[in-house]
Amino acid sequence: MAEKKPSIHDIARIAGVGVGTVSRVLNSQPNVADATRERVERVMAELDYRPTFAARHIRTGRSQLFGFVTDQVLTTPFAHDLIRGAQARARQADHMLMVIDADGDDRVREQAVTNLLERGVEGIVYAAMFNHGVHLPAALREVPTVLVDCYEVARDLPSVVPDEALGGREATERLLQDGHVRIAMITNDALSTGYPAAVERFEGYCQALEAHGVTFDEALVREGLGSADSGYRHTRDLLDLELPPTGFFFGTDRMAMGAYFAFAERGLRVPHDVSVVGFDDQHYIADALRPALTTMALPHAAMGRWAVEHLLTASWGEGRPPVQHQLVCPLVERGSVGPVPAEPGRKG
Amino acid sequence: MAEKKPSIHDIARIAGVGVGTVSRVLNSQPNVADATRERVERVMAELDYRPTFAARHIRTGRSQLFGFVTDQVLTTPFAHDLIRGAQARARQADHMLMVIDADGDDRVREQAVTNLLERGVEGIVYAAMFNHGVHLPAALREVPTVLVDCYEVARDLPSVVPDEALGGREATERLLQDGHVRIAMITNDALSTGYPAAVERFEGYCQALEAHGVTFDEALVREGLGSADSGYRHTRDLLDLELPPTGFFFGTDRMAMGAYFAFAERGLRVPHDVSVVGFDDQHYIADALRPALTTMALPHAAMGRWAVEHLLTASWGEGRPPVQHQLVCPLVERGSVGPVPAEPGRKG
DNA sequence: AGTTCCACTGGAATCGGTTCCACACGCGCC
DNA sequence: GGCGCGTGTGGAACCGATTCCAGTGGAACT
Known part of the structure; x- marks a missing residue:
């Protein structure tokens, strides 16, 4: 029964093609004959094949993953809009969000960042509330970071807060x-x-x-x-x-x-x-x-969206001072x- | 400046040992001489080395990741306790949680499950609210699943709800x-x-x-x-x-x-x-x-905890009918x- | 001295993908 | 007939970890 998951090699073998071709089909690349593409796709459907993301990640170096660290905000109904906004924007770019609640505990916060970095996140959103100053774990600097509804006291990280x-x-x-x-x-x-x-x-x-x-x-x-x-x-x-x-x-x-x-x-x-x-x-x-x-x-949804948008599009590592963005609060x-x-x- | 991240091979080369030894140090295995261990650890600290989780995942087949799909519950302040309970238990077992909000949208829900499976989650918690019956994407059956504050109408998946x-x-x-x-x-x-x-x-x-x-x-x-x-x-x-x-x-x-x-x-x-x-x-x-x-x-925190606990410890794939657990609501x-x-x- | 055993180590094979290089084939052109 | 070119393809190398096997050297035992 529970035979193990098929890999790209199994697909290649059964479809009678090379692994390279299967990979090309997977990524909808050109230069694959229609007949071949179809045959490969049929085999994949047949075997319920699902590519293993980790393998792609390791080879390409892209995790398509953002960390989302919440501090106290998860206790409030605001969290929903925040996460929804962030997640919606991330999904558009084929990225996923890994949400961790730090719950105001420094040790947990530190641990959370370490875990996220090991998972290879391409950026981190740090969401707090009350638009207040915070001191963040140094490890955060290893990866693009955006602060939401709070700001680093040194103002050396981009942030988005309500106006x-x-x-x-x-x-x-x-x-x-x-x-x-x-x-x-x-x-x-x-x-x-x-x-x-x-x-x-x-x-x-x-x-x-x-x-x-x-x-x-x-x-x-x-x-x-x-x-x-x-x-x-x-x-x-x-x-x-x-x-x-x-x-x-x-x-x-x-x-x-x-x-x-x-x-x-x-x-x-x-x-x-x-x-x-x-x-x-x-x-x-x-x-x-x-x-x-x-x-x-x-504007929680907007802040969440903005944060991910900024992670995706800003040019990081450059000299100019990080953006401190404000969003209007609608009446x-x-x-x-x-x-x-x-x-x-x-x-x- | 931005030289790429060191790998286990770099550590091995610089410390003058084999990769196997570095791996043993990483996993705190015995059979490593104290002097060697110390030398390797020094090099790792020196280079700010952080293991890449994806590589471990691909080799061991263990992602140490659970999916956490929320449906409408994220709109409420309850979400916090739910996620906290689940996350706390997961952390104890060195697992992480990947939270996705399906937001009542079937397409998003389907997509969420697919993405989670590609990420290799070892189990999924599906959390809704109002303790009501739901029909879940078939793909969920590929992996251990626990329902929170709702139940599959066919009663063929374990669930935990308030009494x-x-x-x-x-x-x-x-x-x-x-x-x-x-x-x-x-x-x-x-x-x-x-x-x-x-x-x-x-x-x-x-x-x-x-x-x-x-x-x-x-x-x-x-x-x-x-x-x-x-x-x-x-x-x-x-x-x-x-x-x-x-x-x-x-x-x-x-x-x-x-x-x-x-x-x-x-x-x-x-x-x-x-x-x-x-x-x-x-x-x-x-x-x-x-x-x-x-x-x-x-009892949201308790339900979250119970769900992850069940993912971790229940024996899956066996014949007996899935548990329908109830937790008391304290006055x-x-x-x-x-x-x-x-x-x-x-x-x- | 020879054998056994144990602690420690190096490195090849492996996981499941992507990427790139080499190459086959058919076609048109000089 | 030789050459160039574009399309389609196979497969080796690689990403960064784990795992396992073979092997070294020294201590203990016969």
Whole structure:
């Protein structure tokens, strides 16, 4: 029964041709007579022949394989888009992806890179999240590498990240556009961390205010932690202000979710009484809220695609400084932004 | 500069030994003199030598590679645990995982399996979700295969799924335990689909009621769709009953989330006025709700681990019917279940 | 001293492909 | 008839590892 897999030599022998000819058929090269090609193909189909990739790899030196190291991002629903984008682009170029989750463990990360190099990957995508600085294993330098949603602190590796500032600006402008002026911003992390995901979204907020001639009010800015609970608490605080904000811009959808509960407690309706814009487009949350949440989408699929594209097409090893690419975060309009309510306390 | 990678022959030549000796050192085999071993290792370190895995693969016939095909599960946060569990077990056995997302597309799925077979995988894990029946590409039969959270309709492939019935039963018992008698169950899908994830959770619910001598009330059972919106609507409906339920068991956490909004609308507090148990343990949701949601966890990490374990240790090709394994869903106690409230309308 | 045994070693054969070189054959041209 | 050329083909060499067999030298035993 379980006879071993046929090799190219078996095919050649049975079809009565040389191995070279079989190889030519396999690779759809010209200079094979139609009759011969057909005969070889028939034999291959007959025996259920499948070429062994490793053999090709060893001879040609091309593995047609990229490593995809995820760090914390796999814990999130974002991973899907990231991997899908990367995989789709890789497939177009007949490459495969080898995904390893480093899970924040240095030893595992190191090991992962070593394993990938032994497997002969032609490039590595290193995907993290929160657009933060990282220090990568030195071994990564042996092979083209692209960073996704993070960057090497030395800026000596190409990276692709969301345009956080532009996203922050557009989110704020969406609220301004509907007449909101008292707009709160709850950052997704302490600004002191220096994470672009926190700092630049906030800067975008400031830019938007300035561009529209709205004076910045420090009381409306809170440093959140990203969690639903954090959103809930800061929202309660903000609602306790003498002149509470009418528009809320949260650095994460999770905080916006927490805010919905704070609004419900106070009997405030979205978007009738308060307007909300989130960030991240975690659709499990954003779609599920009532009303659904208007938010800025992180371009994960695009980043994944871009990373592989760059591995495939960039000229490596040259002197110029590596690209630090930014991709726009599209506004996803749902139902949480509306016009500024008439202010009951200000009638007279 | 970019001289090509050293091979085992280079190492042998430079260290002044035969290739066989280098190979023995590489594989930490005995019968190598300490001095020789040391010299070879020094040369390898010197040249930054890394063995080419493909060459080993071709010679030994062992790829030390498993395929991991995900179908829809990658869209969810569950993917992380699944891949982590599988990867952890694989790493222990010096195997790697090649993850491909089929994304519900038959052509991609077919292609994925072909590619994996060409890469010489020693087994394939096929992971879907919702514990439903699937028809798999015939090519899968060429290599050991384990199904996760789904099953081949012919039951001719081993699979591992959550014990949905037991989960449904324990969820219901958790409510019974706190004195609830009018317990609603909102299924996560139409029962007519026949999906075990829907049908068996419901059966578990029935079993629990019966075991505790509580009469089944058809009016308290609703066929939901899994979405937050669906949970919201059914909850409103149920609250409109003359004798509304005090306990709610939702087939998904997302529906439970929708329910929270329905409760908020009616001014009902969890768990003071109503108690809720979810299913899935989507912690982004379950942790974020206020109060956090008590729910049944899907054992994704364990399923991933079990699948790889089975690939590694099961005896394949033998006659006995393939294992259909079930893993328990642990109850994750948070804060959404409390004692039955006194019934205001029933005082007299 | 001769035999046996063991630790250690070198290198040829091998895995399944690709690549390249040599060559056969038919055809048209001078 | 000799030459050149293009098409189609076979097969040796090669890629980088493992495996196995033969062989060396020294220690231990008879």
